[in-house]
Amino acid sequence: MMKQPPFAIVITMGDPAGIGPEIICRALVGMSDEERAGTLLVGxxxxxxxxxxTIDAKLAFCTLDGPETAPSEAVVVSQVDNALGTPIPDGEISAAAGEMAFRCVERAVALVQAGQAGVIVTAPLNKAALHAAERYYDGHTGMLASLTGAPASFMLLASETLSTIHVSTHVSLKEAIQRVTVERIQATVEAGHEHLRQLGMATPRIAVAGLNPHCGEGGIFGDEDERIIRPAVEKLREAGYEVQGPISADTVFYRASRGEFDLVVAQYHDQGHIPVKLIAFDTTVNVSLGLPIKRTSVDHGTAFDIAWQGRADATNMNAAIAYARQLARGLELD
Known part of the structure; x- marks a missing residue:
């Protein structure tokens, strides 16, 4: 058994102008003393x-490298300073906030790679603020792939009712169609299959959604389903995967939500996000696959309109933390 890190999970602050700090504190309030002791914050x-x-929570904090005289119940924070030194206004896009959000993720990756923490949980960042800081990532998944040197990464949205993994995410619809290749579909299925196996599922049942209406209707609405997706599925089946497809996107998510499949491969962002968020908006967890580290996240944004008003709901953060703890328990068995 591998040596376990002192902190099971590490939570990044996200954009400090958004609701990230509030929902993290709300989640901390609901933790047991043991859970808080195994949680490291970055920010x-x-x-x-x-x-x-702001949320009237009685929480104590201390820095990771701070004095040993800190209260035993204090939540440990790996301190990240405002590197740009400019003000960070609440509920607004700023380069300083974007830079801090990036540095929090960068620090969390370093902590996991150094064996100090197990699984990363990320609070939301703002892509416009990120770009204002000249950190040109499409979001957490691409950033984590870059920071860890991973050749590819995949976004999985997990809920009790329906889970999806995406062939592509934050790209234009035109580019998403170009990314539908036999190789990418195979890699997506393999990543999803391996993840479910790690969670204890012996034979994951995976469905691959079609790209075009009614899977192209025999080529009338496009030939990608027959020319690309079906051959990919056939190769996967020959390799022993329990996979079906292409299945028309207007029925496959319903079938999965009824228990026929454990995971649906969506061909592009909205195809997978819309049904999952419709069914489980508050409890869906964003999971990054294909990386040398494990990471979960809330599946919502920075909510600048309600930030720093004590109104933010931590339901989704609680779900992301619970999923991360499940992954951390899996690390204990490695």
């Missing part, structure tokens, strides 16, 4: 203190 300690006060 600015003063921001967390302010967030706790």
């Amino acid at each position: 600015d300690i003063d921001t967390f203190i302010r967030a706790a006060a």
Whole structure:
């Protein structure tokens, strides 16, 4: 058995102008003493203190490298400073906030790679703020792939009712169609299959959604389903995977939600996101696959319109943390 890190999970602050610090503090309030002791935060300690006060939570914090005289119940924070030094206004896009959000993720990756933490949980960041800081990523998944040197990464949305993994995510619809290749579909299925196996599922049942209406209707609405997707599925079946497809996207998600499949491969962002968010908006967890590290996240944005008003709901953060703890328990068995 491998040596376990001192912290089972590490939670990044996200964009400090958004609701990330608040929902993290709400989640901390609901944890047991043991769970809090196994949780490491990454961000600015003063921001967390302010967030706790905003939601009237009695939480104590100390820095990872701080004095050993800190209260035993204090939540440990790996301090990340405002590197740009400019003000970070609440509920607004700013380069300083984008840079801090990036540095929090960068620090969390380093902590996991150094064996100090097990699974990363990310609070939401804002892509416009990220780009304002000249950090040109399409979101957490692409950023994590870059930081870890992974050749590819995949986004899985997990819920109790329906789970999807995406062939492509944050690209234009035109580019998403171009990314539908035999190789990418095979890699997506393999990543999803391996993840479900790690969670204890012996033979995951995977459905591959079609790209075109009614899977192209025999070529009338496009030939990608027969020319690309079906051959990919056939190769996977020959390799021993329990996979079916292409199945028309207007029925496959319903069938999966009724228990026929454990996972649906969506061909592009909205095809997978819309049904999952419709069914389980508050409890869907975003999971990054194909990386040398494990990461879960909330599946919502920074909610600038309600940030720092004490109104943010931590339901989705609680779900992301619970899923991360499940993955951390899997690490204990490695």
